[in-house]
Amino acid sequence: MxxxxxxxxxxxxxxxxxxxxxxxxxxxxxxxxxxxxxxxxxxxxxxxxxxxxxxxxxxxxxxxxxxxVALARDCPRGAVQDTLKNAFGDGLLMSDGSAHRDRRRTVQPVFGPDRMTAYVPLMQRVAEERIGRWQAGQVVDVPKEMNHLALEIVTRALFGARLREDSTIAFHRALPDMVKGQIVQSLYPHPAFARLPLPVNRRFDAAVRVLNRVVDQAVGAAGEAAPADGTLTALLRGAVDPASGRPLTEADVRSEAITMFGAGTETISSTLTWFIQELLDHPEVAARVLDELDEQLEPGAELTPEAIERLGYTRSVAHEVLRLHTPNxxxxxxxxxxxxxxxxxxxxxxxxxxxxxxxxxxxxxxxxxxxxxxxxxQPGGAPAAGRHAFMAFGAGKHKCIGEAFAWAEMAVAAATILRRWKLTPVPGVRTREVVWTAVQAQGLRVAVTPRRAAARNGLPSQGTLSCPTEATR
Ligand code: HEM
Incomplete structure (x- = not known):
């Protein structure tokens, strides 16, 4: 019909x-x-x-x-992800069909709701360590700090590992070349073009080598110290591929690790950067977020999933940031x-x-x-037209497996930063969009002052962020 x-x-x-x-x-x-x-x-x-x-x-x-959703089986992933598949193997972000279904089942437990009880305080510790290095009066490169924070949270929460600072820097330097290569190669009329010695291909290959080295550091070699229980590394090394009945290979373990680094860092860091930018641009929203943090969270107490649940307004702000600055x-x-x-x-x-x-x-x-x-x-806010108006995390069988992790991470990072530091934009500098396959947030710099000291010195009492001057808007 x-x-x-x-x-x-x-x-x-x-x-x-x-x-x-x-x-x-x-x-x-x-x-x-x-x-x-x-x-x-x-x-x-x-x-x-x-x-x-x-x-x-x-x-x-x-x-x-x-x-x-309805056409998922007959319309698997296309050229953009295929480029990554050639470089990094069959991880969750690159695979399809029964291989994807089996792998998703294997990986799912590390994203189970029960895991959030351990992840949330860990995310808070990592955030406190990173922003604890900031000095009063320092000008902070927000996207860079958020990149480091997001990578560190994924590495420690999912892999129970720590990356060396030089590896973290290498990772973030390599990522743009990888993403540029991914998009340009996906536009080639034939896959063989990816093997030509063009600058974009050479940079892509070099980036892939760097990313693989960083991943090796996160997962360690098989047979080295046993990975901590409950980590993704332990889960994958203990898993059997239902199709072959054999244990997963080391290549599979690395491919899953690069998937998590690729999918779970820049998405978060650009959202957090825009979150800060929007609060700088909207002091009334910033004041309301801060009021909520002060009212709902006990000073000095460890954050929990239940405490985060109480941050309804902060979540609405994150939701709107994800709507307007959707990373994919x-x-x-x-x-x-x-x-x-x-x-x-x-x-x-x-x-x-x-x-x-x-x-x-x-x-x-x-x-x-x-x-x-x-x-x-917010409840009662002007509804968007249509049932599928918000899909920042996708839909169907490839819907983001890290969604709950991401919401928790955004709330923990925002609460930890805003409760400790007052952020003042550097005049004339603001976030700009740089778009490849993802929308990156670049450029934002803020001066940081400890929040308590700011209040003592008579700076705006509500403020964790000060109003941008006209020049910065
Ligand atoms: C604001 C943060 C995030 C956004 C907006 C986001 C968005 C998305 C979207 C749109 C997809 C679907 C891609 C497709 O259909 O081809 C996806 C898939 C995925 N995401 Fe996320 N993501 C975020 C954070 C995370 C985090 C923190 C992790 C892990 C730590 C993660 C891991 C993944 C994985 C593994 C997939 C592939 C799932 C599959 O194909 O089964 N994401 N994400």
């Missing part, structure tokens, strides 16, 4: 602005979010050309949900057989692309979408 009424894919509107040979690739690379965000006005599914390849961009939230700029799927997507029949082999960031900035879902308003996320 559907097949007879469905329209052929050639009826999908073609986005304007295509140039000879390269198609829409220059527009996509020049301003990914501007370009992807502009497409919803042409339809819920829009065709673009990346060089010789035709790609369908899904701009309608309900259709993105259909693609991720674009993700892809490939149809492995013919499927029906909304009004269209999509043939096997079609590549489909969607941007969660662009979706969350669509005025059809969120009126005045670029306005930061935590009220939208």
């Amino acid at each position: 559907v097949a007879t009424t469905a329209r052929r894919v050639s009826a999908v509107p073609l986005a304007p602005g295509r140039v000879p040979v390269l198609g829409h690739a220059p527009a996509l690379l020049r301003d990914p979010l501007g370009f992807l965000g502009s497409l919803s006005r042409y339809g819920g599914v829009v065709q673009i050309r990346l060089g010789p390849r035709a790609v369908l961009v899904v701009t309608d939230a309900a259709l993105v949900h259909t693609l991720l 700029a674009f993700l892809m799927r490939t149809a492995t057989k013919q499927v029906e997507l909304g009004p269209y029949t999509v043939p096997a082999g079609t590549e489909l692309l969607y941007s969660l960031t662009a979706l969350h900035r669509d005025p059809a879902l969120y009126p005045d979408p670029m306005r930061f308003d935590p009220g939208r996320q």
Whole structure:
């Protein structure tokens, strides 16, 4: 029935602005979010050309949900993740089908709700250690500090390990080259292009080597000191692959580790950076967050999952930050057989692309979408249009496995930083978006003053953040 009424894919509107040979690739690379965000006005599914390849961009939230949930089996991951698969193996972020299902079951226990009881105080300790190194009056590079914090939390919580400072720095230096390579390689007309000695490929390969070295440090070699009980390393080394009946290989262990580092650090650090930027821009929101932290958390007490639950307003703020600054700029799927997507029949082999960031900035879902308003996320706030208006963590079988971990981490990091330090923006400096496959937050610098000292010196009594000057806005 559907097949007879469905329209052929050639009826999908073609986005304007295509140039000879390269198609829409220059527009996509020049301003990914501007370009992807502009497409919803042409339809819920829009065709673009990346060089010789035709790609369908899904701009309608309900259709993105259909693609991720109802069509998940027939539309596995596409070119962007395949690049990583070649470099890092079959970790959860790269795999599909039964291999993915089995691995997800194996890994799931480290993200179980019972684990949060141990993770939350550990996250607090790591955050206190890191921000405890800040000196009064120091100017702090916020994205860099948040990168280090997020990497350290994942390493210690999931792997029970500590990275050396030089490894942490190497990791963060290598990541952008890896991500750039990932996106450029996914646009190549043929995978063999990734083997050409182009600068982007060479930097990608070098970054992969660095990342693998850092991962080796986190998981240690098999047979070295036994990994601590309950860690992901111990879980993976004790697991059996249901398909082969054999223990997982060391390559599998490393692949899962790089997955967690890749998926669980930059997403968090850019969200935390934007969280701070939005509080600097909205002192009334900052004051309310701080009031809630003071009212709901006992001074000096260890944080618990229950204590975090009480931070309802802080969570609404984090929710709105994730809506407006959704880290995953674009993700892809490939149809492995013919499927029906909304009004269209999509043939096997079609590549489909969607941007969660662009979706969350669509005025059809969120009126005045670029306005930061935590009220939208509160009970009784203006509801977003449509049931699938918020998908920062994805949907379906690949939905973020670290979602609960991420919410807890954002609340713990925000509470720990804001209760201890007053943050004052450096004039003229603010966060900017740098978009590859992820939306990175770069540039924010703040001067830090201990909060108690700030109050003693007569600085704003509510303030953990001081109002930015006009020059910084
Ligand atoms: C603000 C923070 C985060 C956001 C917005 C986020 C977002 C996402 C999204 C959109 C996906 C789905 C990707 C797809 O469909 O292809 C995903 C998957 C995943 N995320 Fe997260 N993530 C966050 C934090 C984390 C953390 C902290 C971890 C781990 C420590 C993590 C681990 C993963 C893994 C392993 C997957 C792959 C799941 C699978 O395919 O089964 N993420 N994440």
